Amino acid sequence: MTGYAHPLPSARAAQLPGHGLLVHEWLAPAGGSEQVFDRIVADFPRADVLCLWDDRGNRYPDRQVRETWLARTPLRHHKALALPLTPLVWAHQMHGTYDWAVVSTHSFAHHVRFSCAPGMRKILYVHTPARYVWEPELDARGDGALARAASPWLRALDRRRAAEAHTLVANSHFVARRIARTWSREAHVIHPPVEVERIASVRDWRGRLDGPEAAVSDGLPSEFVLGASRFIPYKRLDLVIRAGEAVDLPVVIAGGGPEEEALRAAAAPARVPVHVVVDPSDALLYSLYQRATVFVFPPVEDFGIMPVEAMATGTPAVVNVEGGAPETLAGRPVGAVFDAASPASLREAVETACSRHRATVADHARRFDSRLFDDAMTSTVVEAVSAP
Incomplete structure (x- = not known):
């Protein structure tokens, strides 16, 4: 924030x-x-x-x-x-x-x-x-x-x-x-x-990182599925891991909270590498948005600021079909929705989102x-x- x-x-x-x-x-x-x-x-x-x-x-x-x-x-x-x-x-x-x-x-x-x-x-x-x-x-x-x-x-x-x-x-x-x-x-x-213009105004947020966070960034894969939120149960970050497995991409999860150890335990047996980034600064979070292949937002939320932040960098968003998060997509080809009860729906949504044009996604975010x-x-x- x-x-x-x-x-x-x-x-x-x-x-x-x-x-x-x-x-x-x-x-x-x-x-x-x-x-x-x-x-x-x-x-x-x-x-x-x-x-x-x-x-x-x-x-x-x-x-x-x-x-x-x-x-x-x-x-x-x-x-x-x-x-x-x-x-x-x-x-x-x-x-x-x-x-x-x-x-x-x-x-x-x-x-x-x-x-x-x-x-x-x-x-x-x-x-x-x-x-x-x-x-x-x-x-x-x-x-x-x-x-x-x-x-x-x-x-x-x-x-x-x-x-x-x-x-x-x-x-x-x-x-x-x-x-x-x-x-x-x-x-x-x-x-x-949403600070869309501020996020979009920096071509590469990695240049704003300090030494320790730059080292964290350098240690991440070149392509990955990103999830970010507080580490609490209803955020359903386990579904971000499932999304990475569905499309065979590494996963990065950013945030912090009381469920960090439970999240790491869920990540341990995953079929793809899972990287947990704890308490990122704004600059590091924005850098992760820019580098991500897709941003996955699983919870049933009243709206969803983070999907819009990700879209401000051109990264398409996958959001839960329930709740207010689909309003961030507004029915436009800038991401996809999924049914949390269906693994096939999650895989299809991630694959669809990955095909979206980043320029269209970034332009859409400006309406917020x-x-x-x-x-x-x-x-x-x-x-x-x-x-x-």
Whole structure:
């Protein structure tokens, strides 16, 4: 993740009246929702920032980031334990005068309330309604006895809080349909921002690598299937290994997380070489995108920023047919979709993607560039705040 950039000049954002607030769940050092929120913060340079806690520190050097009381407890290091408390934290958090708020939510941030500002406008950017409440089959945190018992109450509360928002924006059409199904609200779609122009502007990212990462890069094969994400079970990185075996190409998997040893154990018996690159810098990750034959993205995701990043370098993407990731392809000949339950489908998708023209792929990625997000998001907020 590239992180926060300096505030962007925005004529539309300058039209916003009054005092604004930008809200997010917890701010992890890296992550897709954090990447979106970084851009929102840059788009509205006069607004305050509020989150449950900030694990990166000094993330926005030109802002004061307000944290909730959870930040001063050991719970900030245990998201699963803190999660059940967060609706109550948000419900009693904000006692101040704000005219509008943009809330980036994938759990309960949209529950934030403003007791002293009855006429304010709340605009939600929804990564997803909380999966562990609404679709526990996709999130194991909702599968326990206590979570199941609390689910009816949480669903009713979650729907009420969503009803308080003036405007809802979904990060994909897949999520917009989930919002309609769970909250009975309509949302329009603004796809997440991707640094397409920045990634595409460097002809060869290997020239930006330092000594140790240059050595890592030099040790990789000339052709390979690439996968990249956090090393956690639902990312299904084992399917990246299966993809390499299906087309007899080496595999490179980049990322980091608690399942590193399990991933290495899954890679050991593979019929092709598997290289694990831990915690790559942006430059190394972009270099891997450039060099890869194909990028394989197996999880059922709400959207999928990484496939677009790979396509920005001209590398075609193979994505799961379920979820929002197919929207990154938009039905164009820039990759392929596969059914995770079918090995034959995975092999066919990789073979199809490998035949795509890299120039076409790179040109397609520009439709997701962050500047388009900036324009759409600032226009949406201005229209919501200015509406009668």
